[in-house]
Amino acid sequence: MTSRADIVDGAEANGRKYGLIYTRKCGWVDLGHANPAGALGLWNQILNEATNETASEGYFKISYKQMMGRPYFKVGVSKNFYIKSGLSIEEKKTVALAIFMNVSHAFESLQTEFPFNKFTNSGFSAEDLVSNLIGFYRAIEPNGMHLQTCEPVSKKIALSIWDKYGAVGDMKNYSTFPYLFPIPPASGGPMSVPLPFFLTKIKPAKIGNRFRESR
Template identity: 35%
Template sequence: MSNRGEILDSSRFGSENGIRHGLLYSGVLGWLDMGHARGDDVRKLMAQFSTGEAGSDSYYRVRYEQTMGISRFATGRFNVWEIKKGRTLTERQSIALAMMMSTAVAFENWQSMPWFSWYTDSGFSGEDLVSDLFGFYKVNYPRVYWGELKFASKESALRRWDHYGPISRYKNTGFLPLLFPDPIEKFTCPRPYKGQLPRFMKQVMPYKFTPNDDIVLRSDDKAGIINAFQ
C-alpha cells in the first residue's frame, strides 16, 4: 500500500535502474511503484524458460507468483504452466507476458477481497498493474527509459498527491496508465484519466490460448492460491 512518504525526489536519479523502492510520478505512465517495477519476478520467470529450453525434456515447467506478507503469513496467487520445448525468444516473451498479466490481475483481485480490507486497500491500486508491465519491459528490453517517461519533480508529484489524494483511492483494473494532471496548470483536464502505453510497452503481445493448444499446457485456467506461514 503506497503512501506519501514513499514519493522520491526524481532529481536524485538519472536512470530508473537501481531504484528498488518508492514512488515516482511519470507524465507518460502516471504513478509508478518502483518496487513493482523492479522486474525481479520477471527476471526469475525468464530464467526458467532459458533453463527449460536448454534441457532435454520435451516439455518444461515454469512458475510465476505474486505474494504479500502479513507478519509471518504470506498469501498470493500463482500459475504453473507446462511449455513445449522449442520456443523462440519472441514466443517465450509472449507466454511470459500472458502469465504475468493473468497472475497480476488475480493477485490484485485477491487483495481486494473483504477479508484483507483491515490490512490493505491496495487491490487494483492505480499504479500497480502498469508498474508490473513496466518491470516486464525493463527486463526483456533493458535500456534506460528515464528520459522518455518524463518524471515529475518531487514538488510536482507531492502536489498531485495532495490534490487528488492517495493513489490507492483510484482503482485501475487494466494495464493502461492512469494520469493525474498537475493541478497548478491551467486549461488541463481537472480529473485523472486513462492514457496510452508508449510504443516500447507494446512490443510484446500476450500469448493467446487456442482449442487443443499443445504449446502451453495449463491444469487450470485460474491462478492458484498461496497461503503459507514463513
C-alpha cells in the same frame, strides 16, 4: 499500501528498489512493482526451459508466484503452466508476458478480497499493473531506459498531484492504461491513456498451443 510518504524524486528512480514516482507518460509508478527481479525469475525459467517435471511430450512445466507480507509470513498467488518446448525467443516473450499479467491480475484480485481488503486498499491501485508491466520490460530488456522514457517528474510536482487528486489506492485501475494528471494540477480528473509504444512491443500470447495453465 502505498502512501504519500513513499513519494521520491523522479531523478532518483533508476537506482531505487522502492518508492513511488510520478511520470509524464506512465502516470504513477511504484518502484517496488517495477523492480525487474520477479519477472526475471519467470523469464529465466521460460528462456532456459528450466523445469524439474515433464508436463507431457513437447512441453515443460514452470511455476510463477507473486507474494506479499513479511519474511516470516507471506501470502499470494502461485500458478503452474505448461509451455511448448522449442519456441523462438520472440514467442517465449509473448508467453512470459501472458503468464506475468495473468498472475498479476490474480494477485491484485486477491488483495480486494476478505480479509485483505480490511487492512489495505492497494488491490488494483492506480499504479499497480502499469508498474508491473514496466518491471517486466526491465527484466526482458535489461539495457532499456524504461523508467527514464516514462519521464519522471520532481518530488515537488508528484506531491502536488497527490495532494490535488488523492491517494493512488483510491483510484482503481484494472488495465495497463495509465492515469495521467495535468501538470501543474488543474481542474478535472485523471485521463486514462494508451501505453507508450515502448511498453506495447510484446503482445501477450493466448492460452492454447504455446502454453496452458496446469490446474
